[in-house]
Amino acid sequence: MENSTSPKFKQNAHDALNDASLQRALGRLKTGFKDKRTAAIAQLPEFEQLRDAARDIKNHTLANLDHYLTAFEANVIANGGHVHWCADAEEARQTVLKICQDKDAKSVLKGKSMISEEIGLNAFLEKQDLKVVETDLGEYIIQLRNEPPSHIIAPAIHVHKEQVADSFRATHKGRDINRPLDEPRELLDEAREVMREHFFAADVGITGANFLIAETGTSVIVTNEGNGDLTQTLSKVHIAIASLEKVVPTLEDASTILRVLARSATGQEMSSYTTFSTGPRRTEDLDGPEEYHVILLDNGRSNMLGTEFQDMLRCIRCAACMNHCPVYGAVGGHAYGWVYPGPMGSVLTPSLIGVEEAGHLPNASTFCGKCEEVCPMRIPLPKMMRHWREREFEKHLGPQSMRFGIQAWAWMASQPKLYQFATGIAARALKLIGGSKRAIRKLPLASGWTDIRDLPAPQGKTFKQLWAEQQAAKKA
Amino acid sequence: MTDPSSLSPSSSRSAVLGRIRKNLGRAAGPQDAPAEVVTRLANPPRNVMPARGQIPHDQQLNLFVKMAEDVNASVRRVENSDAIVGEVSRYLAEHNQPAVVRLAPDATITGLDWNKTTLETSSGVAGPLDMVSVTPAFAGVAETGSLMLRSSPDQPYTLNMLPDTHIVVVRASQIVGTYEEVWSLQRQSQGRGTMPRTFLWVTGPSRTGDIEQTLQLGAHGPRRLHIILVDDTGETSVGQPD
Numbered sequence: 001m002e003n004s005t006s007p008k009f010k011q012n013a014h015d016a017l018n019d020a021s022l023q024r025a026l027g028r029l030k031t032g033f034k035d036k037r038t039a040a041i042a043q044l045p046e047f048e049q050l051r052d053a054a055r056d057i058k059n060h061t062l063a064n065l066d067h068y069l070t071a072f073e074a075n076v077i078a079n080g081g082h083v084h085w086c087a088d089a090e091e092a093r094q095t096v097l098k099i100c101q102d103k104d105a106k107s108v109l110k111g112k113s114m115i116s117e118e119i120g121l122n123a124f125l126e127k128q129d130l131k132v133v134e135t136d137l138g139e140y141i142i143q144l145r146n147e148p149p150s151h152i153i154a155p156a157i158h159v160h161k162e163q164v165a166d167s168f169r170a171t172h173k174g175r176d177i178n179r180p181l182d183e184p185r186e187l188l189d190e191a192r193e194v195m196r197e198h199f200f201a202a203d204v205g206i207t208g209a210n211f212l213i214a215e216t217g218t219s220v221i222v223t224n225e226g227n228g229d230l231t232q233t234l235s236k237v238h239i240a241i242a243s244l245e246k247v248v249p250t251l252e253d254a255s256t257i258l259r260v261l262a263r264s265a266t267g268q269e270m271s272s273y274t275t276f277s278t279g280p281r282r283t284e285d286l287d288g289p290e291e292y293h294v295i296l297l298d299n300g301r302s303n304m305l306g307t308e309f310q311d312m313l314r315c316i317r318c319a320a321c322m323n324h325c326p327v328y329g330a331v332g333g334h335a336y337g338w339v340y341p342g343p344m345g346s347v348l349t350p351s352l353i354g355v356e357e358a359g360h361l362p363n364a365s366t367f368c369g370k371c372e373e374v375c376p377m378r379i380p381l382p383k384m385m386r387h388w389r390e391r392e393f394e395k396h397l398g399p400q401s402m403r404f405g406i407q408a409w410a411w412m413a414s415q416p417k418l419y420q421f422a423t424g425i426a427a428r429a430l431k432l433i434g435g436s437k438r439a440i441r442k443l444p445l446a447s448g449w450t451d452i453r454d455l456p457a458p459q460g461k462t463f464k465q466l467w468a469e470q471q472a473a474k475k476a
Numbered sequence: 477m478t479d480p481s482s483l484s485p486s487s488s489r490s491a492v493l494g495r496i497r498k499n500l501g502r503a504a505g506p507q508d509a510p511a512e513v514v515t516r517l518a519n520p521p522r523n524v525m526p527a528r529g530q531i532p533h534d535q536q537l538n539l540f541v542k543m544a545e546d547v548n549a550s551v552r553r554v555e556n557s558d559a560i561v562g563e564v565s566r567y568l569a570e571h572n573q574p575a576v577v578r579l580a581p582d583a584t585i586t587g588l589d590w591n592k593t594t595l596e597t598s599s600g601v602a603g604p605l606d607m608v609s610v611t612p613a614f615a616g617v618a619e620t621g622s623l624m625l626r627s628s629p630d631q632p633y634t635l636n637m638l639p640d641t642h643i644v645v646v647r648a649s650q651i652v653g654t655y656e657e658v659w660s661l662q663r664q665s666q667g668r669g670t671m672p673r674t675f676l677w678v679t680g681p682s683r684t685g686d687i688e689q690t691l692q693l694g695a696h697g698p699r700r701l702h703i704i705l706v707d708d709t710g711e712t713s714v715g716q717p718d
């Protein structure tokens with residue numbers, strides 16, 4: 001997924017708000033993950049301390065990233081695995097392809113991986129005549145629908161069960177066309193059956209990685225379905241694709257972050273399967289892959305180090321920020337136009353594809369601050385969105401009218417007397433326009449607001465005037 | 477084997493590392509890791525550990541059972557190893573499961589007196605037709621009711637994932653409070669920095685919420701996870717656990 005529709009965010013958002021089916025799906029998000037997260041955290045008194053510890057581990061790791069990556073690499077090699085450093089998406093795709101070709105692979109199974117989405121791996125491999133099957137149920141559903149994920153941990157959150165049934169009937173041939181597929185259970189059982197055939201036929205299994213552990217040369221996946229485990233165990237070759245910042249120093253450090261990951265994501269105490277994979281199968285082992293490869297992808301991350309966006313590299317992709325974001329909750333993930341939606345996407349996407357392309361995203365925020373409040377890694381997401389807005393302004397990317405408006409306001413704000421005079425007049429004028437309804441339905445230059453909702457009218461005086469009156473009354 | 481150097485030109489390795497060093501404000505080229513990095517890797521410190529798991533061992537056993545049951549595993553405590561085969565048989569009958577069982581080729585499991593039951597047993601990797609597996613565990617963690625399973629020639633990994641019903645035998649002496657204790661045991665058992673091909677934490681059976689956020693058990697892994705917790709105080713087991 002290299003092409004973005006992020007420049008069209010405003011139109012995407014508008015369409016999403018008018019999409020009844022999507023709005024029904026997003027309604028489920030308003031409870032679900034959020035309530036479960038709250039309940040899980042209430043059970044763990046040390047949660048805030050764990051957040052601090054998790055943040056500190058990642059900060060320490062990022063400050064020593066070269067050392068931990070080379071230690072990780074050395075330990076992968078010592079255990080019989082391979083590490084491939086890839087500067088960008090193209091190099092990562094070519095490296096995966098080369099591994100597949102060397103094994104004369106026909107079929108590739110995929111565990112869920114956002115990096116794979118980032119580098120557009122499926123479409124690329126399919127063009128090379130490889131059969132690619134997503135094994136995570138949500139990813140499988142959207143693969144059949146030929147669309148990108150709309151959420152980083154629940155990729156098919158925008159899809160209804162009736163739509164899943166339609167996709168299954170269209171794809172799973174040779175079955176009774178009138179078979180019941182009304183309930184999630186029936187859909188899951190069919191997917192499980194279909195997927196079993198794929199598992200036993202796979203040549204190469206590709207998974208992502210939630211962590212890379214420097215101490216042992218281990219990659220870790222966190223899953224609930226068990227699909228990732230079957231993908232990486234039944235295939236001849238296991239490829240783990242991970243970006244640089246996934247590395248942590250030790251098993252203990254991974255465990256600390258694991259304690260905040262599932263709780264923040266799905267509200268589980270721990271996901272069903274947390275799998276630590278180190279090297280290929282050992283000589284005496286009866287199963288497991290013959291080869292183990294790690295793709296270490298940079299794709300713009302090393303250039304976030306040393307900038308105001310370095311903290312974003314602490315992100316563990318739990319999705320708590322989007323689960324709690326009023327903007328994401330209103331427009332869903334596809335409107336963001338690239339791989340990573342929600343607040344974390346609004347910060348990360350401009351770093352990876354450029355603020356010229358994704359400049360709308362940091363503006364898609366009400367600055368309510370909920371994302372930072374729930375982020376287990378304490379990433380100051382709103383602050384970073386403001387940094388992007390500054391960059392956007394510096395690069396003259398916003399509309400000319402907005403630029404002029406902000407410059408005019410900045411000049412006014414530096415002339416206190418004039419500012420007070422002008423705002424005093426404005427407050428009185430707006431009160432008059434508001435009339436008895438105390439709301440304004442149309443206002444020149446403010447149609448962006450008033451087209452959609454009324455502007456509450458001020459009650460006639462500025463804050464400074466009210467303050468002065470109140471102080472005078474106190475003295476009297 | 478694929479030659480890694482032919483795949484990943486060293487130019488990308490040095491370019492990526494070069495950018496990292498430059499942006500961290502360091503000198504170019506490889507440098508020795510600072511002492512805090514070396515120390516952290518050699519003697520991994522324990523970070524914050526929840527008080528929940530740091531309780532007397534008999535309470536840890538109760539917590540382990542409660543937490544495992546909370547995530548849809550079933551747990552049965554038995555008095556000694558002799559009771560394991562009977563419990564496997566009982567569980568399968570109760571859940572209307574086939575009396576055909578694939579065992580981990582591990583002495584603590586295959587060494588049990590399976591002839592006492594009518595179960596048909598075999599051992600080795602799991603295949604597409606195996607519906608029930610019985611495996612040992614390396615440890616259990618009370619904090620979240622998680623089982624710790626290591627792959628090895630005696631414990632093929634597919635047994636954990638392919639069968640519909642996964643039965644795990646764990647001994648009371650193997651239950652600890654926290655993950656950190658497991659890593660200490662792992663280092664004692666195989667040496668520092670050494671891991672098996674897969675070290676799996678299992679917390680309940682396979683599940684998904686991918687269709688309209690409704691929880692369904694048995695996505696691609698086991699539909700049922702049954703834990704037999706053996707009270708092994710004062711018992712010599714038939715093999716070395718794990």
